[in-house]
Amino acid sequence: MSRIGVFICHCxxxxxxxxxxxxxxxxxxxxxxxxxxxxYKYMCSDPGQTLLKKAVAEQRLEGIVVAACSPRMHxxxxxNAAQGAGLNPFLCEMxxxxxxxxxxxxxxxxxxxxxxxxxxxxxxxxxxxxxxxxITVPVTKRALVIGGGIAGIQAALDIAxxxxxxxxxxxxxxxxxxxxxxxxxxxxxxxxxxxxxxxMVDVVNHPNIILHTYSEIESVDGYxxxxxxxxxxxxxxxxxAKCTGCGVCMEKCxxxxxxxxxxxxxxxxxxIYVPFPQAVPNTPVIDREHCTKFINGKCGVCQKVCGPGAxxxxxxxxxxxEQVGAIVVATGFKLYDIGEKPKxxxxxxxxxxxxxxxxxxxxxxxxxxxxxxxxxxxxxIVRPSDGKEPKQVVFVQCVGSRAREKGISYCxxxxxxxxxxxTMLYKHKVHDGQAYVFFMDARTPGKSYDEFWRRAIEEEExxxxxxxxxxxxxxxxxxxxxxxxxxxxxxxxxEADLVVLATAIxxxxxxxxxxxxxxxxxxxYHFYSEAHAKLRPVECATAGIYLAGACQGPKDIPETVAQAxxxxxxxxxxxxxDKLEREPIVARVNEKYCVGCFACKxxxxxxxxxxxxxxxxxxxxxxxxxxxxxGVCSGCGTCQATCPSKSVELDGYTDEQVMAMLETL
Amino acid sequence: MKNIKxxxxxxxxxxxxxxFIKKVETLSGSSVRRCFQCGKCSAGCPMRSFMDHPPNRxxxxxxxxxxxxxxxxxxxxxxxxxxxxxxxxxNKVDLAAIMDALRKLSWDADGPSKESYVQLANRLFINNxxxxxxxxxxxxxxxxxVKSGQFLKDLMLGPKLLSKGKLKMFHSKNKNLAEIExxxxxxxxxxxxxxxx
Numbered sequence: 001m002s003r004i005g006v007f008i009c010h011c012x013x014x015x016x017x018x019x020x021x022x023x024x025x026x027x028x029x030x031x032x033x034x035x036x037x038x039x040y041k042y043m044c045s046d047p048g049q050t051l052l053k054k055a056v057a058e059q060r061l062e063g064i065v066v067a068a069c070s071p072r073m074h075x076x077x078x079x080n081a082a083q084g085a086g087l088n089p090f091l092c093e094m095x096x097x098x099x100x101x102x103x104x105x106x107x108x109x110x111x112x113x114x115x116x117x118x119x120x121x122x123x124x125x126x127x128x129x130x131x132x133x134x135i136t137v138p139v140t141k142r143a144l145v146i147g148g149g150i151a152g153i154q155a156a157l158d159i160a161x162x163x164x165x166x167x168x169x170x171x172x173x174x175x176x177x178x179x180x181x182x183x184x185x186x187x188x189x190x191x192x193x194x195x196x197x198x199x200m201v202d203v204v205n206h207p208n209i210i211l212h213t214y215s216e217i218e219s220v221d222g223y224x225x226x227x228x229x230x231x232x233x234x235x236x237x238x239x240x241a242k243c244t245g246c247g248v249c250m251e252k253c254x255x256x257x258x259x260x261x262x263x264x265x266x267x268x269x270x271x272i273y274v275p276f277p278q279a280v281p282n283t284p285v286i287d288r289e290h291c292t293k294f295i296n297g298k299c300g301v302c303q304k305v306c307g308p309g310a311x312x313x314x315x316x317x318x319x320x321x322e323q324v325g326a327i328v329v330a331t332g333f334k335l336y337d338i339g340e341k342p343k344x345x346x347x348x349x350x351x352x353x354x355x356x357x358x359x360x361x362x363x364x365x366x367x368x369x370x371x372x373x374x375x376x377x378x379x380x381i382v383r384p385s386d387g388k389e390p391k392q393v394v395f396v397q398c399v400g401s402r403a404r405e406k407g408i409s410y411c412x413x414x415x416x417x418x419x420x421x422x423t424m425l426y427k428h429k430v431h432d433g434q435a436y437v438f439f440m441d442a443r444t445p446g447k448s449y450d451e452f453w454r455r456a457i458e459e460e461e462x463x464x465x466x467x468x469x470x471x472x473x474x475x476x477x478x479x480x481x482x483x484x485x486x487x488x489x490x491x492x493x494x495e496a497d498l499v500v501l502a503t504a505i506x507x508x509x510x511x512x513x514x515x516x517x518x519x520x521x522x523x524x525y526h527f528y529s530e531a532h533a534k535l536r537p538v539e540c541a542t543a544g545i546y547l548a549g550a551c552q553g554p555k556d557i558p559e560t561v562a563q564a565x566x567x568x569x570x571x572x573x574x575x576x577x578d579k580l581e582r583e584p585i586v587a588r589v590n591e592k593y594c595v596g597c598f599a600c601k602x603x604x605x606x607x608x609x610x611x612x613x614x615x616x617x618x619x620x621x622x623x624x625x626x627x628x629x630x631g632v633c634s635g636c637g638t639c640q641a642t643c644p645s646k647s648v649e650l651d652g653y654t655d656e657q658v659m660a661m662l663e664t665l
Numbered sequence: 666m667k668n669i670k671x672x673x674x675x676x677x678x679x680x681x682x683x684x685f686i687k688k689v690e691t692l693s694g695s696s697v698r699r700c701f702q703c704g705k706c707s708a709g710c711p712m713r714s715f716m717d718h719p720p721n722r723x724x725x726x727x728x729x730x731x732x733x734x735x736x737x738x739x740x741x742x743x744x745x746x747x748x749x750x751x752x753x754x755x756n757k758v759d760l761a762a763i764m765d766a767l768r769k770l771s772w773d774a775d776g777p778s779k780e781s782y783v784q785l786a787n788r789l790f791i792n793n794x795x796x797x798x799x800x801x802x803x804x805x806x807x808x809x810x811v812k813s814g815q816f817l818k819d820l821m822l823g824p825k826l827l828s829k830g831k832l833k834m835f836h837s838k839n840k841n842l843a844e845i846e847x848x849x850x851x852x853x854x855x856x857x858x859x860x861x862x
Contacts, residue, residue: 392677434678458698463676463729466702487702487725488734491673 003035004126005061006119007052009043009068011098016041018102020112024067027116033127035059044074049081056085063087063126067095067119090132090584090652095122121661128657132584137631139225140325141575142167146217146514149177150557151330151549151564153199158568159328160208164575167322168203169231170213174279175200177332181262181365183372183379185557186421187452193278193374200280210322214285218319220517223606223632224544225325225580235315237286238272242310245282249302249311250274258290260376264366266384267376272302272311276374286311326544326571329518329528330564331511333550335365336400336408336504347407350399353472353501359385360479361472361499363399364418371425381429383498386477390433390497393426394481395419396469397439400504408504408525413554415502416443420453422500423462435462436494438469438483446556465492472499505554519606520545527553538567542606543582543634546570585635585652587628593647594625600639600648601626608632609639670717670738674731681730685770689727692766695759700724706750706760716740720750720760727763736774741767742783782813795849798839802832 006028010016021039028037036059040048043066055061064087066078071094079089097115105111141164145156148170156166168175179185180200182192203209218230238249253270260267262275269275271291272284292299293313303311339349339356355361360383362370373379383390397419401412416439423435442464444450456462467484474480478495485492507526515522520540521529528551531539538546548564549555555563574580587600591614601609612627626648628639637650649655674680690697700721707719717738718726726735735741741764750760772784789808793801810818826832839845855861 434681436676454699454701457701458696461698463681465676485674485725485729488674488722488729488731490671492676493673494676 002033002127003059003061004033004063004065004123005052005055005059006031006034006037006065006067006123007043007048007055008037008039008097008119009048009066010039010041011068011102012042015068015098015102015115018105018108018111019097019115020108021115023112024097024115024119028065028067028119028123031120031123033063034123036061043068044077049077049084052078052081053085056082056087061087062091063129064092065095065119065122065126066092067097067115067122069098070094070096070100088131091126091129093122093126093129095119117665120664124660124664125657128654128660129652132651134581135584135586135630136579136581137223137225139575139578139580140227140323141165142322142324143326143328143571143575144169144227144229144322144324145328145330147177147330147332147549147551148172148175148203148211148213149330149332149549150179150196150199151332151551151560152177152328153203154561154564155328155330155546155548155568155571156209157199157202157206158565159571160206162568162572162575163208164572165208165210167210167212167229167231167324169215169217170211171216172275173214173236173283173285174275174281175203175211175213176276176278176280178365179557180276180278181264181372182368183375184421184425186417187446187448189421189424191373193372197278197280200278204280211281212320213281215320217514217517220327220519221607223608223629224582225574226631227324227327227544229322229324229327231320231322233318233320235288235317236283237288237291237311237313237315238284239310239312239315240281240283242308243283243306244308244310245284246307247284248305248307250284252301252305254299254301255290255292258287263369263376264363266366266369278374286313326546326574327518328546328548328564328567328571329514329520329540329551330548330567331508331514331551333505333554334508335363336506338363338399338501338503347400347506348405350406352470353396353399353499354474354479355501358472358474358479358499359383360390360497361501363501363503364415364422367422367500371422371429379429381426381498388497389430391430392494392496393423393433393435393498393500394469394479394494394496395422395435395437395500395502396472396481397437397502398468399501401502402440403504408506410504410525410554411443412502412505413443414505414556416441416453417446417449417556419500419502420444420456420462423456424460427460427462435460436481436496437462437464438481439464439466440468446558467492505550507551511551518542518545527551538563538570544574582631583635584630585650586630586633587635587637587639587648587650589626589628590647590649591625593645595645595647596624596626597644598626599642599644600628603638603642605636605638606632606634608634670734674729676729682732683730685730685732686727688770689763689766692769693759693762695757695762697724697727697758697763699756700728700754700758701756703755705753705755706758709749709753711747711749712743712745715743720744720764723767724758724760724763727767732770732774735767736771741771744768782809785809785812795845797836798842798845799837801836803834804836806832 008021008025025037025039028034042048064082075094079092082092083089095118101115143159143166145152145168156168160166179196185192215231215233218232221228249272250270253272255271257268259265260269272286274284288294369375370381397415400408426435444453465485467486469483471482479499481494481496483492511526520542528547530537531541546567548567549560608629610627611624614623639648640650704721707721710720718740744764748761789805810816
């Protein structure tokens, strides 16, 4: 290729301040294969792109080097422009003389020399570029949603309403997640059950939603548009097709004293149970760990009383395979374990707050269950220790959150608001009670949020004390809270009846294992990482996988719902086409030379390398070679660097091209 | 006066005097709970360096119903009522009015600051008005010095003020003392009925 055009951008002043762009253009004109070179103030602007297109036509250019910013920024822009001018877009490359040169150097002469070198290297690369054709892969227009909390429900409903099938997988026996546990929600104080349960019913009634509760993701294969998901349906011991949800089994179960996890162990449930009366599906499940029948085989009452004969002790775990084109991950959060150091965790606990030792020191979610009309006390706020109504309640914010020493340095975002809500709920139920809140900062960004917080103080008369609590201890019937008011500058001591700790939000247990199955990345706290914090906040770096809700980071309900709908919109964008176009920058195996050592398979982070059998006409196996699935390959080049026989190469980055680039230096 | 400035606060419904908060709010006509402790009042207060509790802490102590702590300090008597705080407060807390209210409450409560010179001066001032119908500065200064035990305080200013006619040897009596008395009686009456603070 001998007619290459070089277009040098000033980037306003970003490049031209340090690099003599005219000199670079002049040098470019002397390079082998360059037919045309020019510079312009904003190459990415409309006049800049027109300049490029005009030059292609007038100079009959066959390749393009745009010396400007990073390809991450504008490669697509200029490739589109090249395509508009009638060139194969992959014959257009970017020389990064901004991030790699002008921004990091001060010396004008040296920076100009370096920019010239970068341009020269890219010219060499373009000389050896080949036309590439985008890869198309078919799209299975079905989506998988992992997690049946408000995020998963919202995403599933949105996608299903657009006419696509959705497979919704939930680990617990019922969908609903944490939101179903809440009493009332900020900043409007509408009852969580009233807004949540109808959504749950919508899910189970939706013709496009296939619901798998009490199920987990076993394995994930495939790639964008073509995922194959194996789901483990745990044995429910109740036939969902036969069960009518009458509830007789639960009434008759002799095991009545099993702590109810849904009520944060405040109440009890039988061994055959639904987590809460409004559960969806309303089919009980047998807790085999606590069921007498499974412990010593001596009961069997539920089977005897079940009219439709739905109870089945022989039921086994089942594996179900579902084909989907996109995945929405919405696995939610758990609350930080406050007590002593949780086993096997890098995160430390708070011994000084006595959680787990003092019964009247509870966490925020436990308080929600106490305040909830569907909770174990029917909405009456009482002390877990003696059932008395607490007259002085102390709330402590930032327990675990923003505590670098404990291993969590982030803000959990929702605690300020839900604590303000708790003080209100308490005041509404115990009129002569007094709520105190120890806080470090009040973080209330959000529509009507700060007003809500001020209302808790100014109208509902909660006493907010700026300063952290040092210790909580039992003194007779009371729980003494030692803190300080930093506005007054003195220590504060409160003899409380109940202490509520606003504990940090953490990703669900097993978030890391699921991420490894999905091939998505996560941060040091195990929150899932988005592809770009600002511009791609709901997409994973792995194509075809999207995020919704608190699994990505602490979020409140409005934000979670917004993100879930955004993820659904992304899925719909994907499903709007029958075939998916992908960049053809993928690895290609030269089957002639491949010896089938599969070193490439071992290093491939995306699972793109497959084994391919080469057979003769009679069908006899000759050799097994590597094959790179272009739908999965992300073009990282690790296989190319690893291959001992140099028989796998990345299109656009062949060894020949890279060597030519180096040799020209 | 017991120094309770740095002692621990034990907060409970018994120790937080909600009546005090309400009283201050009624007297001053300003919300106290609205303050979120930004500190702007203290930032601009010209008397801050003389105060034991800065203005923002005064508000905080009222919020917590800690009237002993507020009244034990002398901050309220150093307040010059310049109203810088009220003018600049982002939450429309009228701190100058609150300070007025606190001074009033301190007086009524026979608070520890009752013996302060400020209070003494105020009392003598009002007594003079009651007696003469207008201010009699010479007497005010003399009685103040005697009662406060600072006999020679500002004595050297006397001749200068006298020569300029700012200070009179003898009082000039108001001709309508009966009217003045009526005013005082009316206020007393209003106080009894609860119409005036």
